[in-house]
Amino acid sequence: MLNGQKRRRLGIRKTRTATPFVLGRNVRPLQQEADGPVNKFKLKFLNATLKSINKIVGDYRPFPDFEQFDVDSLPSNSDVVVIVSQYAGAVLRFRAENTDYEHGQSWILKGKTSNLHAGNPSNFKYRPK
Numbered sequence: 001m002l003n004g005q006k007r008r009r010l011g012i013r014k015t016r017t018a019t020p021f022v023l024g025r026n027v028r029p030l031q032q033e034a035d036g037p038v039n040k041f042k043l044k045f046l047n048a049t050l051k052s053i054n055k056i057v058g059d060y061r062p063f064p065d066f067e068q069f070d071v072d073s074l075p076s077n078s079d080v081v082v083i084v085s086q087y088a089g090a091v092l093r094f095r096a097e098n099t100d101y102e103h104g105q106s107w108i109l110k111g112k113t114s115n116l117h118a119g120n121p122s123n124f125k126y127r128p129k
Contacts, residue, residue, distance in 0.1 A: 037074035044071070046080065053087055060094040062086035 038046070047068040054061055054068075063086070069075050075083075100106050100113040107116040 036077055038069075038077055038080050040071055040074065043069055043074065046084075047071070050083075050087065053091060057090050057094045060090045060097075062090045 050068045062083075066083070069080070069083075095118065098108050099118045100108050105118040105120065107114050107118050109116070
């Protein structure tokens, strides 16, 4: 559970739903055509991203029985927005609970503070390989 001080450092407001920041630039335009299906090309990349996130966050996944979207039955844009929003919250929870802020935002690995700097989440920018 995050205390008030951690929430302020992360810039988190108390809300019931998570704000999408993972793939955020690509999700917002989808909201305009909520009932339309996502095309297979985009879904392929989304599924690859979800697969990577599932490996990283492990038990923090928002839905234990959900791995990725079925390419044969194309989900609607609104379905994608809901799932990505939930994953955004899961990633944020994972980061918050595995970061030590008393030692300069370092990752906690195997129960101990590491030398790996976590960085400020508000400065996050996606950089493809």
